[in-house]
Amino acid sequence: MITACVNLDLYRYEIHAMLKAFYPAEDVKVLFGEQKGNECESKPFLEVCYAEDSLTLTFHLSTSRIPAPEGEDFARKGPVLKAALKHGLYDNLAKITGQRLPWGELIGIRPTKLVSAQLRAGRTPEEAAAMLMEEHRVSRRKADLAAEIAVREEEILSRLDREKGYSLYLGVPFCPTTCLYCSFPSYAIAGWKTRVGEYLSALEREMQAMAELMASQGKHLETIYIGGGTPTTLEPAELERLLSGIERFFPETGQVLEFTVEAGRPDSITPEKLAVLRAHGVSRISVNPQTMNDRTLALIGRRHTVQQVIDAFCMAREAGMDNINMDIILGLPGESDADVARTLQEIQKLGPDDLTVHTLAVKRGSRMQQWIETLGYDAIHSCVTDETVELAARGAEAMGLVPYYLYRQKNMSGNFENVGYARPERILPDGTRKPARYGIYNMLIIEEVQSIVALGPGSVSKCVRRGEDGNVTIARCDDARDIPTYLSNIDEMIARKIRLFS
Numbered sequence: 125m126i127t128a129c130v131n132l133d134l135y136r137y138e139i140h141a142m143l144k145a146f147y148p149a150e151d152v153k154v155l156f157g158e159q160k161g162n163e164c165e166s167k168p169f170l171e172v173c174y175a176e177d178s179l180t181l182t183f184h185l186s187t188s189r190i191p192a193p194e195g196e197d198f199a200r201k202g203p204v205l206k207a208a209l210k211h212g213l214y215d216n217l218a219k220i221t222g223q224r225l226p227w228g229e230l231i232g233i234r235p236t237k238l239v240s241a242q243l244r245a246g247r248t249p250e251e252a253a254a255m256l257m258e259e260h261r262v263s264r265r266k267a268d269l270a271a272e273i274a275v276r277e278e279e280i281l282s283r284l285d286r287e288k289g290y291s292l293y294l295g296v297p298f299c300p301t302t303c304l305y306c307s308f309p310s311y312a313i314a315g316w317k318t319r320v321g322e323y324l325s326a327l328e329r330e331m332q333a334m335a336e337l338m339a340s341q342g343k344h345l346e347t348i349y350i351g352g353g354t355p356t357t358l359e360p361a362e363l364e365r366l367l368s369g370i371e372r373f374f375p376e377t378g379q380v381l382e383f384t385v386e387a388g389r390p391d392s393i394t395p396e397k398l399a400v401l402r403a404h405g406v407s408r409i410s411v412n413p414q415t416m417n418d419r420t421l422a423l424i425g426r427r428h429t430v431q432q433v434i435d436a437f438c439m440a441r442e443a444g445m446d447n448i449n450m451d452i453i454l455g456l457p458g459e460s461d462a463d464v465a466r467t468l469q470e471i472q473k474l475g476p477d478d479l480t481v482h483t484l485a486v487k488r489g490s491r492m493q494q495w496i497e498t499l500g501y502d503a504i505h506s507c508v509t510d511e512t513v514e515l516a517a518r519g520a521e522a523m524g525l526v527p528y529y530l531y532r533q534k535n536m537s538g539n540f541e542n543v544g545y546a547r548p549e550r551i552l553p554d555g556t557r558k559p560a561r562y563g564i565y566n567m568l569i570i571e572e573v574q575s576i577v578a579l580g581p582g583s584v585s586k587c588v589r590r591g592e593d594g595n596v597t598i599a600r601c602d603d604a605r606d607i608p609t610y611l612s613n614i615d616e617m618i619a620r621k622i623r624l625f626s
């Protein structure tokens with residue numbers, strides 16, 4: 125257990141996140157006021173003392189007094205103090221642990237957002253990368269990656285209509301089984317088979333209300349994403365009903381830039397379901413291995429084999445799917461770099477169009493978190509190093525894919541990132557152009573440049589508005605996470621969503 129005590133209730137989240145980043149296996153507490161009680165009487169690991177002219181960080185063996193920069197004071201408790209606190213914490217913890225973090229002191233902020241702001245201010249990508257290194261202690265490798273992705277994203281997203289375009293997300297919260305690491309809204313389909321019709325009716329009511337509202341505002345649909353959960357746990361007739369519903373309520377469905385179905389679990393994919401997806405114009409699917417190691421698949425509760433991944437992928441190609449994404453996770457329990465290398469080699473043989481490399485995040489509410497609480501952090505044997513991440517980057521490059529989106533989450537193994545790689549545009553020797561395979565919706569949820577109307581349990585709708593001064597404001601509302609509450613409160617959720625977008 126690591127305890128920090130603060131004299132003001134200020135930036136406790138940042139302190140907690142920084143300590144957790146350096147000590148992922150420890151339970152971290154940041155205490156203030158009465159909470160401090162006995163725990164801060166015996167010397168805590170860290171004491172933070174805010175004063176008007178300085179900030180003092182006292183660790184077990186060292187004390188740092190950080191004066192306010194010239195011409196500034198800390199009394200305003202604003203960005204200057206926050207930046208000084210983060211620098212002070214990072215530099216001291218790096219010294220104490222002998223470790224540097226790949227993303228330095230960046231917490232809760234998208235690296236690409238910082239780069240994009242620099243590019244808009246007229247800096248070059250190299251200058252933006254240098255800023256990440258100097259001001260935020262980001263490593264050279266990661267700063268260059270963020271700059272490369274930000275430039276590519278800017279180019280891809282410039283094709284979207286930011287004023288009148290919007291995206292639609294539909295969640296299907298059923299899965300064949302629940303995976304060890306997962307905290308997404310997901311229910312084992314076996315227990316819900318008889319109520320899928322009721323669920324689809326609720327989604328249709330949401331679709332109708334939102335389609336009418338968006339059309340009345342002259343908005344048009346640009347991308348559709350059906351995620352989950354695992355949408356292909358639905359039977360072919362249920363999928364048919366869902367997709368016909370989308371076409372009925374959103375007449376632009378046939379013209380969207382991208383229509384993704386996150387098929388995901390290979391054990392849920394059949395030729396009949398693929399035929400339904402094709403018939404309704406689905407342009408992109410995922411077939412997710414997570415790992416090409418049968419032992420790990422069993423351990424994480426996927427209940428499918430490597431052979432089923434290969435079969436589902438080939439089935440999708442035979443059905444005519446020419447944009448297939450595959451997801452993998454680095455740091456799965458017990459996996460070494462040799463396992464990751466094998467996964468990448470096996471995937472390369474299949475030749476996906478898009479590969480998303482996640483780093484394991486221990487999510488609250490996942491079965492993995494319960495494991496850790498009972499057996500301790502070491503029980504998951506999760507290890508991701510620079511070499512593991514490099515291995516994945518080189519693997520993607522060998523498949524002809526380039527990085528195009530990036531995001532980070534809390535509690536990620538080794539403090540790394542999730543990166544999406546995809547095939548760029550190609551011109552074949554005969555002059556034929558093969559379009560790029562970037563997943564546009566993936567970028568939209570991270571970069572928040574367009575409104576997303578999201579339907580289904582746990583989904584989060586975002587209304588993105590641009591003021592006359594060009595400033596962007598984002599308002600959100602989410603649907604209830606559990607299906608029974610979602611079903612019984614559907615009218616209220618529709619009303620909230622209408623208010624959000626009106």
Ligand SMILES: C[S@@+](CC[C@H](N)C(=O)[O-])C[C@H]1O[C@@H](n2cnc3c(N)ncnc32)[C@H](O)[C@@H]1O
Nearest residue numbers: 305306352353354388389412451482483484485
């Ligand atoms: C919404 S999930 C659903 C995908 C689909 N149901 C499947 O399992 O194949 C999307 C992706 O997030 C990743 N993911 C989910 N939980 C994760 C975690 N705790 N840490 C890292 N990646 C995670 C997995 O790679 C997964 O394929």
Ligand code: SF4
Nearest residue numbers: 299302303306310353
């Ligand atoms: S990872 Fe996918 S299949 Fe597994 S429980 Fe989560 S949503 Fe379902």
